[in-house]
Amino acid sequence: MTDKNETSTEVAGSGENAIANKEIEGLSQGQLVRKRFVRHRGAMIALVTLIFIVLFTYSASGLHLGTEKQPISIPGWWHYGITDLSDLRYGDGVCDDGATGCPTLQLNPFAPEFGLGDHPFGQDDIGRDYFALVMRGTEQSIMVMLIIGGMGGIIGTVVGAIAGYFRGRLDGFLMRLTDLIITIPAIIIGAVIGYKVGNLGVVVLGLYLGLFSWTGLARLVRGEFLSLREREFVDAARVAGASNKRIIFKHILPNAVGIIIVSVTLSMSGAILLETGLSFLGFGVVAPDVSLGSLISTYQDSFATRPWLFWWPGLFIISIALCINFIGDGLRDAFDPRQRRRITKKDRQRAVTAGN
Amino acid sequence: MLTYLSRRIAQLLVILLASSFFVYNLEAIAGDPLEEIKLSSDPKKFQTMQALIRQLDLNTPPPIRFFKWLGGIVSGLWGNLQMGDARTGQSVAEAIGNAIPTTIRLVLAATILAIVLGITIGVITALRQYSRFDYAVTFVSFLFFSLPIFWVAVLLKQYLSIGFNDWLANPVIDPVWLIGIGIVSAIFWAGVIGGDLRRIAIVSASAFSSSTLLLWALSSIDWFRNPVLGPVFIGVAGLATALLITTASTGLANKPARNASITMVLVGLAIYYPIQQVLTKNVNGWILVGLAVATVIVGLIAGFLWAKEDRAPVMRTSTITAVVIAGMILLDRLMQEWNVYVANDFVSYRPIPTIGQTNDMIALQLDEEPDFWLGSLDSALHIILPTIALTIISFAGYVRYTRGNLLEVLNMDYIRTARAKGLTERTVIMRHAFRNSLIPLTTLMAWDFAGILGGAIITESVFGWTGMGTLFRVAIVSFDLNLLMGTFIITATLAVSANLISDLLYSALDPRIRVGTGE
Numbered sequence: 001m002t003d004k005n006e007t008s009t010e011v012a013g014s015g016e017n018a019i020a021n022k023e024i025e026g027l028s029q030g031q032l033v034r035k036r037f038v039r040h041r042g043a044m045i046a047l048v049t050l051i052f053i054v055l056f057t058y059s060a061s062g063l064h065l066g067t068e069k070q071p072i073s074i075p076g077w078w079h080y081g082i083t084d085l086s087d088l089r090y091g092d093g094v095c096d097d098g099a100t101g102c103p104t105l106q107l108n109p110f111a112p113e114f115g116l117g118d119h120p121f122g123q124d125d126i127g128r129d130y131f132a133l134v135m136r137g138t139e140q141s142i143m144v145m146l147i148i149g150g151m152g153g154i155i156g157t158v159v160g161a162i163a164g165y166f167r168g169r170l171d172g173f174l175m176r177l178t179d180l181i182i183t184i185p186a187i188i189i190g191a192v193i194g195y196k197v198g199n200l201g202v203v204v205l206g207l208y209l210g211l212f213s214w215t216g217l218a219r220l221v222r223g224e225f226l227s228l229r230e231r232e233f234v235d236a237a238r239v240a241g242a243s244n245k246r247i248i249f250k251h252i253l254p255n256a257v258g259i260i261i262v263s264v265t266l267s268m269s270g271a272i273l274l275e276t277g278l279s280f281l282g283f284g285v286v287a288p289d290v291s292l293g294s295l296i297s298t299y300q301d302s303f304a305t306r307p308w309l310f311w312w313p314g315l316f317i318i319s320i321a322l323c324i325n326f327i328g329d330g331l332r333d334a335f336d337p338r339q340r341r342r343i344t345k346k347d348r349q350r351a352v353t354a355g356n
Numbered sequence: 357m358l359t360y361l362s363r364r365i366a367q368l369l370v371i372l373l374a375s376s377f378f379v380y381n382l383e384a385i386a387g388d389p390l391e392e393i394k395l396s397s398d399p400k401k402f403q404t405m406q407a408l409i410r411q412l413d414l415n416t417p418p419p420i421r422f423f424k425w426l427g428g429i430v431s432g433l434w435g436n437l438q439m440g441d442a443r444t445g446q447s448v449a450e451a452i453g454n455a456i457p458t459t460i461r462l463v464l465a466a467t468i469l470a471i472v473l474g475i476t477i478g479v480i481t482a483l484r485q486y487s488r489f490d491y492a493v494t495f496v497s498f499l500f501f502s503l504p505i506f507w508v509a510v511l512l513k514q515y516l517s518i519g520f521n522d523w524l525a526n527p528v529i530d531p532v533w534l535i536g537i538g539i540v541s542a543i544f545w546a547g548v549i550g551g552d553l554r555r556i557a558i559v560s561a562s563a564f565s566s567s568t569l570l571l572w573a574l575s576s577i578d579w580f581r582n583p584v585l586g587p588v589f590i591g592v593a594g595l596a597t598a599l600l601i602t603t604a605s606t607g608l609a610n611k612p613a614r615n616a617s618i619t620m621v622l623v624g625l626a627i628y629y630p631i632q633q634v635l636t637k638n639v640n641g642w643i644l645v646g647l648a649v650a651t652v653i654v655g656l657i658a659g660f661l662w663a664k665e666d667r668a669p670v671m672r673t674s675t676i677t678a679v680v681i682a683g684m685i686l687l688d689r690l691m692q693e694w695n696v697y698v699a700n701d702f703v704s705y706r707p708i709p710t711i712g713q714t715n716d717m718i719a720l721q722l723d724e725e726p727d728f729w730l731g732s733l734d735s736a737l738h739i740i741l742p743t744i745a746l747t748i749i750s751f752a753g754y755v756r757y758t759r760g761n762l763l764e765v766l767n768m769d770y771i772r773t774a775r776a777k778g779l780t781e782r783t784v785i786m787r788h789a790f791r792n793s794l795i796p797l798t799t800l801m802a803w804d805f806a807g808i809l810g811g812a813i814i815t816e817s818v819f820g821w822t823g824m825g826t827l828f829r830v831a832i833v834s835f836d837l838n839l840l841m842g843t844f845i846i847t848a849t850l851a852v853s854a855n856l857i858s859d860l861l862y863s864a865l866d867p868r869i870r871v872g873t874g875e
Contacts, residue, residue: 042495176371179855183375183848191832192379192386273504277814280506281829293504300510300818304518314507321502329498 033258036334043330050323053316054142061135064289065203080129082136082290088127089119101127103308122308124299130309137292138316140285141272144206145320148271151210153264156217157253163218164225165248175222178215186212186274194283202285205275213271217263224256258335265328269321276317292317364859368852372845377422379844380837384418389443389835412443412837425841440838442831448842451827455843458713459823463812465739466746467804473747474754475797479790480548481755482762489547497752508745509818513710517741521706524698527580529571538568582695585688587628594621594684598677605673607782616662616674620655624681635689637727644686651682690736693729697737709738711820742819746812750804757800761793768792795865799858806847806854 062076095102104117121130163174193208278284279293292313299309428438439448542560598617606613655678659671702717813825831840
């Protein structure tokens with residue numbers, strides 16, 4: 001932590017430094033990070049949006065685990081399931097331009113049919129409720145994303161920490177293993193695995209994909225450990241008789257946690273794109289289960305006549321990935337010790353009045 | 357250095373061996389190539405199965421089969437490469453040989469475009485840090501980061517291809533669109549140029565009026581129905597680019613550089629009509645390569661003659677200008693073919709295709725009656741949509757990366773020194789900051805170029821191209837091990853080589869980093 005706090009110990013000079021230092025006086029690292037993150041407007045909006053999307057999806061769709069033969073499911077509040085068939089809406093006065101299964105969502109608060117309606121996102125070819133399908137797809141995609149991110153984070157941290165801390169042969173072996181896995185493009189692994197285990201449910205798919213998505217983080221953590229283990233506070237801990245385990249977990253890891261969190265967050269937006277891409281190609285989540293990618297793949301040709309079948313799944317993928325990217329950016333700024341807020345005119349004014 | 361290199365290469369070979377063994381067995385475990393036949397109701401299915409078992413050598417266990425396959429690859433060292441046959445009976449080497457040019461064609465333009473645009477915009481945002489423009493670009497690049505390529509592709513097909521083709525039937529720009537495009541360009545240029553309120557007002561007003569007027573003029577002379585550049589456009593646009601390149605490269609105060617690049621524009625105009633006699637239907641690749649070399653030589657000579665001293669920057673400036681002008685002339689020649697192309701029976705005034713790598717019917721026509729430009733235009737139009745899709749996806753990464761690097765470099769002490777010496781801002785930015793910020797970018801570029809051959813699986817699938825990505829997909833679905841391994845070994849070799857090359861480049865560009873002195 002030595003140089004991270006340098007800015008506050010440095011003699012508070014005049015002007016901007018003084019204003020900036022005033023703000024971080026007497027705060028712990030965690031408090032500083034939290035404070036900086038909360039101040040990042042984009043990241044906060046993204047966080048709120050993401051929490052809303054996750055809660056909305058899981059409450060509407062419920063939770064579906066297990067395989068097709070042994071499903072484990074908790075239903076949500078939405079009254080249609082993904083296999084329920086209902087009468088296809090069509091005809092004059094119901095759907096425009098002779099389309100079938102048009103959406104009933106009405107956002108205009110003055111219209112008589114304002115609200116969700118029976119099929120807010122419309123219906124697919126055979127009359128299944130598209131809202132239920134999109135919610136299930138989002139549920140699956142979020143689940144895969146979290147599992148890949150979590151698995152990648154844990155394995156990457158452990159491998160990187162061991163390699164960087166113990167160095168030597170172990171490091172050589174682990175890094176060659178990392179090189180080996182980096183060589184294999186993610187999409188091939190995903191395709192082979194997805195083809196084999198896609199029908200075992202999303203959890204298994206996510207776990208397998210997670211087994212191969214830790215390489216970038218492992219390299220990053222290793223680099224960080226290599227430099228941190230040479231620092232004085234590690235020597236101090238070792239002299240004081242701390243075990244390797246204690247040094248790794250209590251002394252080095254807390255200093256590397258910033259890059260880990262940021263990298264895992266950003267990898268999750270990659271994970272959702274990987275999963276939807278695989279499902280789009282038919283390798284990930286397979287029918288009868290649905291994913292956002294497989295929905296787009298199925299209905300891409302309907303775009304001209306029934307665009308809602310295409311827009312809704314895409315909108316959810318993009319919102320989730322975008323929110324995660326913004327959160328990751330906010331976290332990176334928050335954990336960056338060099339990061340300082342811009343000193344605005346208002347701050348200057350406030351500092352002057354406070355000084356008087 | 358030599359020991360370092362040989363050690364690295366030995367490591368790479370071991371990694372390649374291990375990863376191909378891994379992938380081979382993974383795919384062999386993943387599924388049964390006979391599954392489809394077993395499920396069929398074909399009365400002769402037993403014979404088909406036997407034949408396939410013999411053809412694919414399925415009675416040998418996969419790990420041993422891998423070494424047989426490896427033997428074929430290793431014998432490539434003495435010129436007897438055996439990649440085996442695909443399930444269809446086609447030789448894998450041949451399939452890959454056909455796929456590689458397609459994939460390169462698909463991805464190369466997009467990668468270069470993404471690099472150039474991304475770096476340019478990244479530099480501008482770094483110089484305008486925390487401005488509204490910076491925030492807007494940040495938002496847009498995050499948005500691009502989050503877009504699934506298959507989704508972008510469908511949108512492009514709908515609006516850029518079908519929508520544009522519909523519009524082309526009656527190419528008149530709606531006044532609403534005119535004003536909308538004008539406002540967008542006003543906001544963009546005001547953001548890029550920045551400055552105080554007065555300057556922003558001037559810049560946005562001129563951007564608005566010039567873009568609206570230009571579009572209106574083009575629309576009223578029916579340019580969209582009959583698009584050519586012509587010598588007038590090449591002259592005006594060439595002059596503007598010449599000045600822009602000089603500004604970025606040496607600064608306008610450098611008279612020889614300015615004069616040399618203006619000379620290049622004049623030379624371009626002078627040879628505009630004569631060169632049309634060379635660029636006929638029967639022109640071939642070699643002539644074009646020759647012309648490209650000639651362009652570079654002319655550029656170098658012009659720079660050499662204009663500059664009395666300090667020749668290198670002047671020669672650089674004039675050469676870049678010469679290449680750009682030559683590109684314009686080439687583009688102009690291509691566009692002269694437009695009317696013939698759209699009137700073709702198989703195009704029938706819908707020039708932007710949604711799918712495919714060439715128009716098959718036109719390809720047949722060209723077999724009978726070769727026309728270099730018609731064929732090139734056909735390929736160029738087919739490449740537009742995938743290129744835009746791929747550019748959008750990878751552009752964002754370059755913007756963010758360049759911005760971050762440049763900001764880091766701008767905080768360095770040597771930048772302060774350069775400013776303190778009294779160097780102009782242009783020299784500080786372009787020579788001291790920008791060049792150094794490019795060093796970490798080489799890593800990204802090396803990886804991107806390696807990813808070219810394997811990375812476009814989804815794009816190829818959406819746009820119906822048969823490149824390396826399609827081979828991969830087909831191989832995985834049909835459990836075609838020879839085909840899969842053939843494509844894999846090429847992609848993997850490129851990936852590990854890119855890793856090595858980026859390390860070497862890094863140490864070559866940044867003398868603080870030395871390789872080979874122990875890890």
